[in-house]
Amino acid sequence: MPRSNRRRPQPGDDSLERLLSGWKRTETRRGAAWTVQPVSAAQAQKTYTCPGCGRDVVPGTAHLVIWRADGVLGDAADLAARRHWHTACWRIS
Template sequence: MPRSSSSRRSNKWQRERRELSTGFATRRRVDDASDGQWIVQEVSGNGSGKTYTCPGCNQTLTASVPHTVAWREEAGYGISIGPGARRHWHTSCFRSRRR
């Protein structure tokens, strides 16, 4: 039996951007470095099955591995980019990035 279109989940790209849950806020910190101010959050592994590409080493990073999520407080030219630009890093790659 075909599903009705009303029972389908909306496309995540069409949904409004949501704020990170409040549980994460307690583990969030600001990292001031020579490459700017970063909002940093340590993430424990989960079973979502997602994979990311670490911007530090360009290797695959699975969501099941504890890692760091970070984004710059402000982009160049003063344009705030916030959580929409968050990236998933291996924790060691984030710590050893150029400062």
């Protein structure tokens, strides 16, 4: 049998997490830094309320998850306060 040259995942290898974190970016709005992470339609499985328009972000809708990147209470508090936005609502905010 021929040898495979593909890299095999090692135990504890979080390559998927690294791939997903590559999508994250930091944006500055209203004088504050925000972490923006896209969520694909396939990943969107719950209903959320968009803070931009007040309407539901329904399952199966691609959207953005936004949280403060420079909050004074620490990373854990910022991540706990994240919100799900329609992409268009975040763009016009």
